[in-house]
Amino acid sequence: DAGVIQSPRHEVTEMGQEVTLRCKPISGHNSLFWYRQTMMRGLELLIYFNNNVPIDDSGMPEDRFSAKMPNASFSTLKIQPSEPRDSAVYFCASSLAQGESPLHFGNGTRLTVT
Amino acid sequence: SQKIEQNSEALNIQEGKTATLTCNYTNYSPAYLQWYRQDPGRGPVFLLLIRENEKEKRKERLKVTFDTTLKQSLFHITASQPADSATYLCALTASKIIFGSGTRLSIRP
Numbered sequence: 001d002a003g004v005i006q007s008p009r010h011e012v013t014e015m016g017q018e019v020t021l022r023c024k025p026i027s028g029h030n031s032l033f034w035y036r037q038t039m040m041r042g043l044e045l046l047i048y049f050n051n052n053v054p055i056d057d058s059g060m061p062e063d064r065f066s067a068k069m070p071n072a073s074f075s076t077l078k079i080q081p082s083e084p085r086d087s088a089v090y091f092c093a094s095s096l097a098q099g100e101s102p103l104h105f106g107n108g109t110r111l112t113v114t
Numbered sequence: 115s116q117k118i119e120q121n122s123e124a125l126n127i128q129e130g131k132t133a134t135l136t137c138n139y140t141n142y143s144p145a146y147l148q149w150y151r152q153d154p155g156r157g158p159v160f161l162l163l164i165r166e167n168e169k170e171k172r173k174e175r176l177k178v179t180f181d182t183t184l185k186q187s188l189f190h191i192t193a194s195q196p197a198d199s200a201t202y203l204c205a206l207t208a209s210k211i212i213f214g215s216g217t218r219l220s221i222r223p
Contacts, residue, residue: 004157033211035213042213042214042215042216043158043203043213043215043216045210045211045212045213048210056209056210091157091158093157100146100163100165102148102160102163103148103150103158103160103205103211104160105157105158105159106157107155107156107157108155108156108157
């Protein structure tokens with residue numbers, strides 16, 4: 001089991017550029033979560049999917065953020081246009097089902113927007 | 115408003131002692147609570163889950179308690195070791211999974 005795979009591990013971009021973060025969940029997991037972690041705000045839930053359908057996107061900061069899950073093995077989080085305040089570590093996590101199944105996290109993408 | 119607080123940003127413990135971390139919450143009615151460990155540069159890793167109708171859960175040197183009246187969970191590491199040094203996060207599950215800000219635990223030899 002390869003675990004949750006995120007790419008890239010690091011992304012440095014200039015303000016105004018589009019950024020796409022990628023996630024491959026664990027095979028067989030049907031819930032997927034995107035979190036953002038900063039020193040100031042900790043680990044914040046941005047959006048989660050059940051069976052590829054977005055269930056709650058109330059944590060998405062603004063319209064510049066969008067997330068998709070075109071199939072059970074792939075999800076993207078896009079920021080367009082990016083701003084310096086978007087700098088953070090973005091984590092993807094998956095679980096068997098929302099409920100008592102624990103979350104399995106990837107190792108994150110460290111995003112720096114200059 | 116809903117709030118999760120982990121009482122210390124950082125905790126420094128002598129090796130061999132018991133480390134106790136606290137997670138308090140307000141305006142939630144979680145069905146269960148989880149604890150995770152996070153090492154620098156890595157994602158959080160699941161440790162233990164405790165349901166609202168359970169008072170205590172153990173796994174090797176780890177023990178978690180859950181008091182829904184006090185709205186508090188305690189996380190204990192007995193016989194602590196330097197390898198236990200990490201950040202520990204509590205997570206509540208109500209309608210969604212929300213994390214506390216974490217406690218950075220350091221075990222000194």
